[in-house]
Amino acid sequence: MVPPVSIIVRCSRIVRVKSDHRRGRKGKPAFPGSPSFSGVASGLIAASALAFACASYQIRTDSLPVVPAEVAKLQGKSVAVQPVEISFGSSRFAIDLRDLKLTVNGQEVQLQTRFIDEFDDMTLGHVGLLDVNIFAKTKVDAAKLSEFGGDLLVNAMEGKHDYHLPFFKGLGESNMGQLSNRPYSQDRSVNPPEDAYGATTGPATVYSSAVLLAPGQAPEGSDLILKTEISLSNEIVQVISNTSTMTVGSSGMPAKADDYFLSIFGSLLFTLADAKTGQVYVTEKSKSEWSMKPVLVRNIKLPVNKGDAAAFAKYFRTVDLQPYAQEAVQAALESMLPLVDSFYVNTFHSVKVEKK
Numbered sequence: 001m002v003p004p005v006s007i008i009v010r011c012s013r014i015v016r017v018k019s020d021h022r023r024g025r026k027g028k029p030a031f032p033g034s035p036s037f038s039g040v041a042s043g044l045i046a047a048s049a050l051a052f053a054c055a056s057y058q059i060r061t062d063s064l065p066v067v068p069a070e071v072a073k074l075q076g077k078s079v080a081v082q083p084v085e086i087s088f089g090s091s092r093f094a095i096d097l098r099d100l101k102l103t104v105n106g107q108e109v110q111l112q113t114r115f116i117d118e119f120d121d122m123t124l125g126h127v128g129l130l131d132v133n134i135f136a137k138t139k140v141d142a143a144k145l146s147e148f149g150g151d152l153l154v155n156a157m158e159g160k161h162d163y164h165l166p167f168f169k170g171l172g173e174s175n176m177g178q179l180s181n182r183p184y185s186q187d188r189s190v191n192p193p194e195d196a197y198g199a200t201t202g203p204a205t206v207y208s209s210a211v212l213l214a215p216g217q218a219p220e221g222s223d224l225i226l227k228t229e230i231s232l233s234n235e236i237v238q239v240i241s242n243t244s245t246m247t248v249g250s251s252g253m254p255a256k257a258d259d260y261f262l263s264i265f266g267s268l269l270f271t272l273a274d275a276k277t278g279q280v281y282v283t284e285k286s287k288s289e290w291s292m293k294p295v296l297v298r299n300i301k302l303p304v305n306k307g308d309a310a311a312f313a314k315y316f317r318t319v320d321l322q323p324y325a326q327e328a329v330q331a332a333l334e335s336m337l338p339l340v341d342s343f344y345v346n347t348f349h350s351v352k353v354e355k356k
Helices: 039-053 142-157 306-311 322-340
Strands: 005-010 013-019 057-066 078-081 085-089 101-104 107-110 117-121 125-132 164-168 176-180 184-187 194-197 209-212 224-241 260-274 280-283 296-301 343-352
Touching: 078 142, 085 142, 142 209, 142 224, 142 322, 164 322, 184 343, 224 322, 260 322, 296 322
Parallel strands: 078 209, 078 224, 085 224
Antiparallel strands: 005 013, 005 057, 057 343, 101 107, 117 125, 125 224, 164 176, 176 343, 184 194, 224 260, 260 280, 260 296
């Protein structure tokens, strides 16, 4: 167990925030652009509610090291990481007829106007479809994404990549929190709060080494081989109307009319196997008490010049979407890490401080 993060609350006001973790890198949510939660944030809410009774409470962070049973069998082995296979696609069948016109009784009739289609989205409301497979149309570089993904996996399996992911098993403080590669908390002594990672209580990874293979290279000298595929279906939508109160992204606000979103529906497949025999140890379907099957559904609000976006339905074909695709790849790969390596379960508990 690592030293706790303490938040002392007296009579509806926070009077001291203290962290005994050494500060880590400034991080981002595990799934940027999608609804998420922070264990420390939920602890703060609980502490604020309790403060109305003019009692004093602190938030204790418990960090439990976990080595999944299948991963424990791989202790001390070396890993060869194949280049991550990246593909783009469309989640729906849509034919773009906006450039086509018919002549009827001497008059030209446009087959489609601004939107390829309109539909209702549970989070965004009633939206108009502006483009499908926009990553391909804007020439997002899949090779660069593959290189980025491979480097991330190698660093992670050498214990050099910090991440944290929310988990929810049910109600109760012990059933929700964050999974991470090192003991995790948020340092709220600074504004804005920063991610803080503590020192591990043992080895940072179960593996002895990791190496990134070149395309077509054999995993000679390595005990294991990791193969990963990511498919990103992607589209651009414009919100027409929305009565939903569901929040979107880091803003914590619902989508509103004339907002533009990059919607990504991803899937991830992977196998961690013996490099010589091909025996499979772990896949995306592997069961774990603390982690879930990697899934990626994200809505990213795009900053745009609304004059141009409103005037040109295909405006987003001129926008650089490479950074958004890279964020999606990072989120997908981080979601699989608790299945292939050791990790920490971080939970946050309200503890009453007795008055002296």
